[in-house]
Amino acid sequence: MKTLFLILCILLSVPVFAQVDVYKGTSGYTSDILCTLRDGKVYKKTSNYTSDIGCHVEGNKVYKGNSDYTRDIIYTIKDGKVYKGTSGYTSDIVMTITDSKIYRGTSTYTSDILAHIRDGKVYNKTSDYTSDILFTIKGDVTITEFAAIWWMVNYNF
Numbered sequence: 380m381k382t383l384f385l386i387l388c389i390l391l392s393v394p395v396f397a398q399v400d401v402y403k404g405t406s407g408y409t410s411d412i413l414c415t416l417r418d419g420k421v422y423k424k425t426s427n428y429t430s431d432i433g434c435h436v437e438g439n440k441v442y443k444g445n446s447d448y449t450r451d452i453i454y455t456i457k458d459g460k461v462y463k464g465t466s467g468y469t470s471d472i473v474m475t476i477t478d479s480k481i482y483r484g485t486s487t488y489t490s491d492i493l494a495h496i497r498d499g500k501v502y503n504k505t506s507d508y509t510s511d512i513l514f515t516i517k518g519d520v521t522i523t524e525f526a527a528i529w530w531m532v533n534y535n536f
Contacts (some may be wrong), residue, residue, distance in 0.1 A: 412425050441453045514528075
C-alpha cells in the first residue's frame with residue numbers, strides 16, 4: 380500500500396505537457412489543424428519536426444522559430460499588452476488582450492476589437508456567428524501562448 384501511495388505521489392508531481400491543437404474555423408478534423416502548441420513551441424500543422432517550429436514561447440516573450448536571439452523576438456507580453464519585439468513603449472503595442480477580447484493597439488473601443496474568444500473559439504471582431512469563427516483552440520493557453528498562436532495563424536498561413 381505504501382508503495383502504491385509513493386508511486387502515485389511521484390506520478391502526480393511530474394509535470395504533464397498537454398498538446399494544444401488549433402483548428403481552422405469550427406473544424407475538429409486532423410486535416411484542418413493549423414498549428415500545434417507543444418512544450419511552448421508552435422509547430423506547423425501536426426508536425427513534430429524542429430524545422431516546422433514557427434515560433435516558441437519563453438517566459439513572456441514569443442520568438443521566431445526555435446531561436447533564442449534577442450533580434451528574433453516577435454512579441455513581449457506585459458499585463459495583457461502585446462509589444463512589438465523587445466519594446467516596452469506604448470507606441471509599440473500591437474494588441475491588448477483583456478476580458479477575452481483582442482483590441483488593436485492600446486484601444487479598448489468596441490470598434491477596435493480584432494477578435495474575441497469564447498469557449499476556445501476565436502471569433503472575428505465582435506461577431507457571434509459560427510461562420511465568423513477564425514480558429515478553434517482545443518486546450519488551455521496562457522496569454523503569451525495565445526499571442527504566439529495568433530502570430531502563427533495570422534502571419535504564417
